[in-house]
Amino acid sequence: MAEPLFRRLALIGIGHIGSSVARIAREGGEIAAEVVASARTQKTLDRVMELGIADRVERDPGRAVAGADCVMLCAPVGTYADLAAAIAPHLAPGAILTDVGSTKQSVIRDVGPLVPEGVHFVPAHPLAGTEYSGPDSGFVSLFRDRWCLLTPPPGTDEDAVERIAELWRRCGAMIERMEPNHHDRVLAIVSHLPHLIAFTICGTADDLADESRGQVLKFAASGFRDFTRIAASDPVMWRDIFLNNREALLEMLARFLEDAQAMARAVRWGDERYIEDKVERGRKIRRSLIELRQA
């Protein structure tokens, strides 16, 4: 067994992602010798102790981070500015502050200026998650063979970056470094826009008159069901992601809406070639994914 990477890991927020990291740390012992968890509600903390996935829980994030050599923000990205302000005075010199948020420019904007001298800030984003949330939903294989993107600002201590990379490798993830703005554009199209669309179509269906609406549920298996799975995710987390990746998301959404309008026009005017071409491209992309073993 390898030596634990950190003496004490403080998880600020312990939902789907945080509790998966906690489980991995507790199970293998190679990430941190001690895990401290903080959460917004006492109920969550009580549950964390019941589950036995942390050594200690602290309602107050400042107390949670005191003496930790690694602090990981695992809360919705909209809370990061307040959390950073609350923990900054308590961060130990030489500690590494990292996070798991889906939007990286906003995290650097909100957290970066509050990081004390001598603390290393390494923003990260494990591309993993299911539609479930809360401390009960985590599991040790969540990050296995998934990507974790690191977006350290220029000048970040390379040893700190490498230690966070190693943490995620020990969780089973593959590592890639990326510019924060590039990260936000890629995530806008591969994740944020698909989620926005899935939420929207569920709303569109839910607005139908009563008879059709009941039948939407009854006959959902025909395609709609896959959208509802994506749409079952945590509301506050997704609200925060949309608002904190506004520009890239609105750009991708505008492109998509233009394309959907063009498709509507092709359907209205019976443009067979256009429709076939679009459907063929979907197929081609799926084939590429299968070749890349991402499907």
Next chain:
Amino acid sequence: MAEPLFRRLALIGIGHIGSSVARIAREGGEIAAEVVASARTQKTLDRVMELGIADRVERDPGRAVAGADCVMLCAPVGTYADLAAAIAPHLAPGAILTDVGSTKQSVIRDVGPLVPEGVHFVPAHPLAGTEYSGPDSGFVSLFRDRWCLLTPPPGTDEDAVERIAELWRRCGAMIERMEPNHHDRVLAIVSHLPHLIAFTICGTADDLADESRGQVLKFAASGFRDFTRIAASDPVMWRDIFLNNREALLEMLARFLEDAQAMARAVRWGDERYIEDKVERGRKIRRSLIELRQA
């Protein structure tokens, strides 16, 4: 073992759905004593014989239906008018003509007027299918516990309707009768619109500049992947569905685009409540589906 329902079943088109019906008929023997398959290409027919899923193959649909007491159209709905014209003179008196198309008003419009006196026309739509296509892709459990919707026009012989219902029950399906226009509206929202959106977003991603585009595939697991699965379906089949359910599809698409625009506006102006409410509705619908055991 029950007596076969039909003496001879002619399948016009033998792709994913047709070859699944053929396999069920050959395996259990309770649907038809003899299965004749027709397809557009000799290659498909050769493959059908290799697979051993039909007793006989006929390139010419007229020859295929001669002497059959049940004829099932299993080709893309855009071919139905031509197919109906080709087979009409060869249909046996008392035979039942049915289909599996995803659009029912167009099928009744295209096929209905060509059905000879004494032949019973029972439009049907099994809500089943995967993203795969072709005679190799069928399997005997495809319809198990799935709905099959029957949309017989007023005045259809009730014995004929019941025999088609029984055919699908023997395939494992559950039966529901529906008005054709209501069918087309429900399918527009549960199936046709989700597919159109999935094809569209694949195109939007494929149009991105080269660097982001490569990364779309690399990081697809974050939501986009589920759309590509839906988008991997047969191009001609879907083109025909869109063009043959034009009005209902355009109405649902217009509703969706309004909702997506409203979501864009909420993201732009930071309307937290609106976004949370939409995400919460997605969750609620997913929960309803799970309660209905459709998920």
